[in-house]
Amino acid sequence: MLFSSVSFLFAFLPLAVCVYFVAPGRHVKNLVLLALSIVFYAYGGLGSLAVLGCSILANYLCGLAVDHFRDVPRAARTALVVGVVVNVALLASFKYLGFLAGSVSAVSGISLPVPTLIMPIGVSFFTFEGLSYIIDVYRAKAPAQRNPLDVALYMGLFATIMSGPIVRYSQFHEQIRGRSDRLEGLAAGAKRFTVGLAKKMIIAGALGTLANSAFATPDVDLSVAAAWLGALAFTGQIYFDFSGYSDMAVGLGQMFGFRLPENFDYPYISQSVTEFWRRWHISLGTWFREYIYIPLGGNRVTRLVNLRNILIVWALTGLWHGASWTFVVWGVYYGALMAVEKFVLGDRLERIWRPIRHMATMLAVVVGWVIFKSDTLGGALQYLQTMLGLGGQTLVDGRALFYLAQYRFELIIAVVASLPLVPLARGWWEKSERSALARGLFTAGTALVLAALLIVSTSYVVSTTFSPFLYFKF
Amino acid sequence: MSKRWENIVVIAVFFGFLAAVAVGGLVQKDRAKSTLEERALAKRPPVRVADIASGKFGRDLETYLSDQIFLRDGWLFLHSTLNMRGLGKVEMNDVVVGSGGALLGDLSGHKPMSEAKIGTELDATIAQFKELDALVGSYGGKLLVVGHPTKNSFLRASYPTGFGFPEDYTRIAPRYFAALDSAGIANVDMAPILEQHRSEGLYLLTDHHWTFRGGYLTYVAMMERLGLKPLAEADLDIQTLPNQFAGSFNRKLAMAFPETQKLVIATPKVPIPYARTQDGKPSPSFFKNHAPGVGVSYRIYDQGDLAEIVVDTSRPSLPNVLLVGDSFANVIETLLWTGFNQSRYLDLRHYTATSLYDYVRMYKPDVVITLVRDERYLYRVGNGLFSGSGAETDTE
Numbered sequence: 104m105l106f107s108s109v110s111f112l113f114a115f116l117p118l119a120v121c122v123y124f125v126a127p128g129r130h131v132k133n134l135v136l137l138a139l140s141i142v143f144y145a146y147g148g149l150g151s152l153a154v155l156g157c158s159i160l161a162n163y164l165c166g167l168a169v170d171h172f173r174d175v176p177r178a179a180r181t182a183l184v185v186g187v188v189v190n191v192a193l194l195a196s197f198k199y200l201g202f203l204a205g206s207v208s209a210v211s212g213i214s215l216p217v218p219t220l221i222m223p224i225g226v227s228f229f230t231f232e233g234l235s236y237i238i239d240v241y242r243a244k245a246p247a248q249r250n251p252l253d254v255a256l257y258m259g260l261f262a263t264i265m266s267g268p269i270v271r272y273s274q275f276h277e278q279i280r281g282r283s284d285r286l287e288g289l290a291a292g293a294k295r296f297t298v299g300l301a302k303k304m305i306i307a308g309a310l311g312t313l314a315n316s317a318f319a320t321p322d323v324d325l326s327v328a329a330a331w332l333g334a335l336a337f338t339g340q341i342y343f344d345f346s347g348y349s350d351m352a353v354g355l356g357q358m359f360g361f362r363l364p365e366n367f368d369y370p371y372i373s374q375s376v377t378e379f380w381r382r383w384h385i386s387l388g389t390w391f392r393e394y395i396y397i398p399l400g401g402n403r404v405t406r407l408v409n410l411r412n413i414l415i416v417w418a419l420t421g422l423w424h425g426a427s428w429t430f431v432v433w434g435v436y437y438g439a440l441m442a443v444e445k446f447v448l449g450d451r452l453e454r455i456w457r458p459i460r461h462m463a464t465m466l467a468v469v470v471g472w473v474i475f476k477s478d479t480l481g482g483a484l485q486y487l488q489t490m491l492g493l494g495g496q497t498l499v500d501g502r503a504l505f506y507l508a509q510y511r512f513e514l515i516i517a518v519v520a521s522l523p524l525v526p527l528a529r530g531w532w533e534k535s536e537r538s539a540l541a542r543g544l545f546t547a548g549t550a551l552v553l554a555a556l557l558i559v560s561t562s563y564v565v566s567t568t569f570s571p572f573l574y575f576k577f
Numbered sequence: 578m579s580k581r582w583e584n585i586v587v588i589a590v591f592f593g594f595l596a597a598v599a600v601g602g603l604v605q606k607d608r609a610k611s612t613l614e615e616r617a618l619a620k621r622p623p624v625r626v627a628d629i630a631s632g633k634f635g636r637d638l639e640t641y642l643s644d645q646i647f648l649r650d651g652w653l654f655l656h657s658t659l660n661m662r663g664l665g666k667v668e669m670n671d672v673v674v675g676s677g678g679a680l681l682g683d684l685s686g687h688k689p690m691s692e693a694k695i696g697t698e699l700d701a702t703i704a705q706f707k708e709l710d711a712l713v714g715s716y717g718g719k720l721l722v723v724g725h726p727t728k729n730s731f732l733r734a735s736y737p738t739g740f741g742f743p744e745d746y747t748r749i750a751p752r753y754f755a756a757l758d759s760a761g762i763a764n765v766d767m768a769p770i771l772e773q774h775r776s777e778g779l780y781l782l783t784d785h786h787w788t789f790r791g792g793y794l795t796y797v798a799m800m801e802r803l804g805l806k807p808l809a810e811a812d813l814d815i816q817t818l819p820n821q822f823a824g825s826f827n828r829k830l831a832m833a834f835p836e837t838q839k840l841v842i843a844t845p846k847v848p849i850p851y852a853r854t855q856d857g858k859p860s861p862s863f864f865k866n867h868a869p870g871v872g873v874s875y876r877i878y879d880q881g882d883l884a885e886i887v888v889d890t891s892r893p894s895l896p897n898v899l900l901v902g903d904s905f906a907n908v909i910e911t912l913l914w915t916g917f918n919q920s921r922y923l924d925l926r927h928y929t930a931t932s933l934y935d936y937v938r939m940y941k942p943d944v945v946i947t948l949v950r951d952e953r954y955l956y957r958v959g960n961g962l963f964s965g966s967g968a969e970t971d972t973e
Contacts, residue, residue, distance in 0.1 A: 509667060546586050
């Protein structure tokens with residue numbers, strides 16, 4: 104079930120809020136949330152639910168074991184290792200087995216049989232949360248849960264299970280019992296959810312159509328301008344789609360009293376690639392820093408080891424996004440760029456004129472998205488060749504002009520919405536005392552914008568199921 | 578206004594909206610079909626453990642809830658109107674807005690055929706016509722191939738920047754008719770004839786079919802090529818229907834464009850007694866229901882796309898005719914029968930009882946006409962497949 108589906112918006116969510124707020128006491132509310140999460144997850148089939156259940160149980164038991172053997176370091180460490188191996192094995196078998204077998208076959212020439220496993224939805228997210236649970240318990244950053252249902256709520260919460268944010272257990276454990284779900288959170292969550300829905304449906308959807316069209320066009324038929332528009336459109340699509348979904352998740356969390364971590368902080372205003380990754384998919388970056396980079400030694404090591412750590416983390420970051428060499432290359436590409444910024448440019452980066460820094464960063468990001476979007480490395484290189492005009496294609500063609508005309512409003516909205524104008528305006532508004540009339544008008548305006556966004560977004564949601572035929576198909 | 582009231586307003590708007598749509602969906606009666614989308618809408622899925630386990634139930638429920646959402650057609654209309662008329666988009670759902678407001682098909686996904694492929698396909702197509710011609714000629718009958726431009730082709734100058742009618746299609750037409758001529762097969766190319774009448778509104782603005790006028794001109798050209806006298810316009814009672822028209826392209830845009838055109842139908846002024854059957858069942862009317870207030874579409878002509886229609890006028894002195902064609906033939910069918918003893922109309926996309934060859938052997942019509950549109954000149958499926966007997970995938 105997607106947040107932007109009819110079933111979620113007009114059945115699951117209103118019912119979930121009603122049942123949740125009617126339920127008495129924190130314990131019952133948590134049970135209600137868990138039951139809702141199970142329904143939400145089981146919507147896609149019970150197979151995935153069984154895998155999630157096994158993962159929760161394994162992490163729960165490992166957490167207990169780690170806690171139980173806390174005074175016996177070797178035993179605690181063994182329990183931790185077992186937990187890590189179980190999680191990694193689960194992720195590898197469902198997500199990477201085919202990729203591994205394919206790669207081995209390609210290198211060795213031996214054809215390896217690979218069982219067809221249906222990847223459970225959100226496996227990358229809940230596995231990372233499971234790892235976070237046992238590692239945080241091991242590090243004594245948070246207590247082990249005695250009640251397995253609380254672990255289930257942490258790992259299976261419907262707001263985060265599909266696409267994050269990846270919540271670290273140390274951020275979450277106190278909220279299981281200690282959160283406050285009030286009117287304020289419900290209202291803030293509703294606003295945040297609506298904004299996320301609008302970002303995903305109105306902006307990302309249109310830009311995605313443009314990007315898909317450009318990337319599906321054979322290179323010989325793609326002009327330089329159309330290739331750039333396609334790449335820029337994908338740059339917008341992936342941001343508004345993912346950040347929109349994160350907004351919806353954070354908003355849902357707020358509705359039920361949770362403070363979920365922010366995942367995006369206007370990444371396209373970044374002045375360097377390093378800054379970009381501090382603002383993009385923050386919860387994933389933080390997870391890798393906490394659980395991989397720092398344990399490897401982080402930057403408190405020699406330059407060579409630091410470089411190795413950076414490349415390991417970024418290769419894994421790439422691999423986390425998908426089981427394909429394009430993702431690995433994409434990750435290493437960012438690792439290399441960050442290494443250059445850190446070891447080659449260093450402080451000199453700060454002295455470069457800001458617009459130049461920004462443009463260079465965006466160029467690097469756009470190139471990165473071309474690699475990310477392409478099915479193969481060869482395809483990515485060909486597309487980049489076209490963007491650089493090295494393939495002999497025309498500079499501008501009718502298709503590029505059509506793209507520009509067809510999506511002009513979405514492209515403008517995307518650029519404007521990528522800037523932190525809303526926080527700026529909010530800061531200005533809240534800076535001084537406002538009259539009752541002004542506050543009333545502001546509330547009315549907010550309600551109107553909210554209603555308009557909901558109505559328009561709903562029309563976009565329904566339109567995704569529009570299936571007209573020229574001739575009848577009854 | 579206090580913060581508390583601000584929150585209450587936001588919550589009321591958000592959940593009030595979700596609840597209103599949800600309750601509306603519960604209260605309204607489920608629709609069996611959508612006339613806007615021309616398809617059956619999903620029914621409530623049965624609850625089966627196996628389906629829940631496999632995830633099929635969830636998928637089916639999603640389809641059901643989406644299909645039966647409160648005010649579905651209104652949401653679709655809002656989305657299309659916002660995009661096409663608000664944001665000024667020129668393409669959506671494979672429909673392109675051409676100059677003059679004409680809606681056209683988006684053929685940008687067309688995979689062009691190589692010269693070699695065109696040659697091979699043309700040879701195979703002509704070989705098929707030769708076989709049919711020999712068969713019809715074996716009992717003294719005549720074969721006539723009538724080719725006509727589609728709206729996309731006829732109005733190709735109307736496409737906006739970035740779109741167009743595929744070049745290979747325009748290369749195929751002259752070679753197609755030259756090959757028919759070389760093979761000695763009687764044919765009519767409607768493109769130059771329709772060109773002479775360009776200003777007469779030959780294609781419906783919001784539909785992919787031609788108007789009554791476009792169909793009538795083709796009927797006249799057919800009859801004249803066969804050496805028969807067509808009904809003059811003066812012989813027809815031509816009626817402009819006041820009914821609200823829904824064009825096929827406009828439906829794909831959820832009717833975002835206002836329909837200004839009206840459909841025209843014609844019947845002979847001097848009544849000719851006839852018996853008409855469609856798919857074996859008696860059905861006397863050449864037109865679908867067009868009572869006042871009823872919305873109409875191009876399918877009004879000869880009751881839409883049917884597998885087999887037989888019209889018998891019991892005038893043995895006149896020849897018998899077989900017309901094979903897709904929906905463009907529908908207008909012509911309402912006129913053609915007036916000049917024949919028995920008229921048989923086949924749409925091979927739907928007719929599966931036997932092959933065209935066998936059908937011709939069975940009924941030995943004096944005249945066999947195949948009506949082909951330019952985008953299908955080299956198609957050997959559906960109405961272009963004479964030896965098969967299976968329905969195929971060409972649904973346009």
